[in-house]
Amino acid sequence: MGAGSASGTSGASGADWPLWEVFVRPRRGLAHTHAGSLHAPDAELALRNARDLFTRRGEGVSLWVVPAAAIAASSPDERDPFFAPAADKPYRHPTFYEVPDGVRHL
Amino acid sequence: MPVTDDPATTAALARFERAVAAETRIEPRDEMPDAYRATLVRQIAQHAHSEIIGMQPEANWITRAPSLRRKAILIAKVQDEAGHGLYLYGAAETLGVGRAELLDKLHTGRQKYSSIFNYPTLTWADVGAIGWLVDGAAITNQVPLCRCSYGPYARAMVRICKEESFHQRQGYELLHTLARGTAEQRAMAQDAVDRWWWPSLMMFGPPDGDSPRTERSVAWRIKRHTNDELRQRFVDICVPQAASLGLTLPDPALRFDEARGHWEFGAIDWDEFRAVLRGEGPCNEERLAQRRRAHEEGAWVREAAAAYAAKRGGRGGGEGEEVAA
Numbered sequence: 001m002g003a004g005s006a007s008g009t010s011g012a013s014g015a016d017w018p019l020w021e022v023f024v025r026p027r028r029g030l031a032h033t034h035a036g037s038l039h040a041p042d043a044e045l046a047l048r049n050a051r052d053l054f055t056r057r058g059e060g061v062s063l064w065v066v067p068a069a070a071i072a073a074s075s076p077d078e079r080d081p082f083f084a085p086a087a088d089k090p091y092r093h094p095t096f097y098e099v100p101d102g103v104r105h106l
Numbered sequence: 107m108p109v110t111d112d113p114a115t116t117a118a119l120a121r122f123e124r125a126v127a128a129e130t131r132i133e134p135r136d137e138m139p140d141a142y143r144a145t146l147v148r149q150i151a152q153h154a155h156s157e158i159i160g161m162q163p164e165a166n167w168i169t170r171a172p173s174l175r176r177k178a179i180l181i182a183k184v185q186d187e188a189g190h191g192l193y194l195y196g197a198a199e200t201l202g203v204g205r206a207e208l209l210d211k212l213h214t215g216r217q218k219y220s221s222i223f224n225y226p227t228l229t230w231a232d233v234g235a236i237g238w239l240v241d242g243a244a245i246t247n248q249v250p251l252c253r254c255s256y257g258p259y260a261r262a263m264v265r266i267c268k269e270e271s272f273h274q275r276q277g278y279e280l281l282h283t284l285a286r287g288t289a290e291q292r293a294m295a296q297d298a299v300d301r302w303w304w305p306s307l308m309m310f311g312p313p314d315g316d317s318p319r320t321e322r323s324v325a326w327r328i329k330r331h332t333n334d335e336l337r338q339r340f341v342d343i344c345v346p347q348a349a350s351l352g353l354t355l356p357d358p359a360l361r362f363d364e365a366r367g368h369w370e371f372g373a374i375d376w377d378e379f380r381a382v383l384r385g386e387g388p389c390n391e392e393r394l395a396q397r398r399r400a401h402e403e404g405a406w407v408r409e410a411a412a413a414y415a416a417k418r419g420g421r422g423g424g425e426g427e428e429v430a431a
Contacts, residue, residue, distance in 0.1 A: 016204055016205055036192075037196040038192060039205060041415040045411065073135060076133070076136045
């Protein structure tokens, strides 16, 4: 199920089909979201299996399947340094700016 | 937890324990103690195996379902169980194990599946008893797992619990229909409840005094409640439901304890439980043999699919398959 299963693809067993990560765009959703993962021999079967597995009850109208091996993920070890710049640059946030009372549509 | 003098390991362990205590979800690439990873692999894999083996007792009645409506419901339910197995294998794989490896452990008896699926489905009413009691016990167990400290497992459980809850409803409806039918139908429903009640209580695992892993799993927030707490909760839920079905539960010791506010129930036959776990239950051999047969006889189909994907060239996403030019 997890995002980041790219790091946990089936190590020891070469016998399994490749792992695919599945993204679903809900009926009225704006973007595809990660739904889970599955094994399939190729993209076409991955799509069919993803349809049966993740959209059996009208969960979505669009599916993406991506080989898990193609995903690169940020490392939790460098979570702080990697994402730090935002915190010391408060002027990147709209709440940084003072607006006089009574000004509208701003 | 292993005692270590290595300061880096000690610091990592402290970070992990703080994260767990703060109810932060642990994600696949986060640091975690080896024992936490191993416990989760075992628990999630055995949970997945239970979904897959659990298809057998119910599928036993697909061709013999008494109406088209009941048959369609049962097929959909067995399809859901397959899906639950896939969600769970996916969650286990985020911990760095392969599905093929886990299936191999199932097939060779090195990993277990739920004791309940070693009982036979002797009549149509058993399909109802499984839905009501077995899926009911599973839900009682699994709802707290939606808050499990390991993110991928918790997310899989949210999806699974949604589907299990209407499996339980269909089972209850089935029994309700039988209990209001002919005398034979009613007797069949009662007989099924009589046979499935105690095995359902065993699904919660050994009593707290005899459950060596519970304390650590609770500390790591993998488990949120002890086996006995969940078992008591299940009994408290089931007693009034049985009454509204007009069926009885096969336990003469069952009585409401006003002081505790809970239903007291009789002693569980732990010898039977241990025998089933040792592989000596009524259907252990049959269930595993069927699973192995499906796997072995399906090998050429899996190979054909892989060969076809390789021949079409490179859309398979790696992992050791041949990419044809």
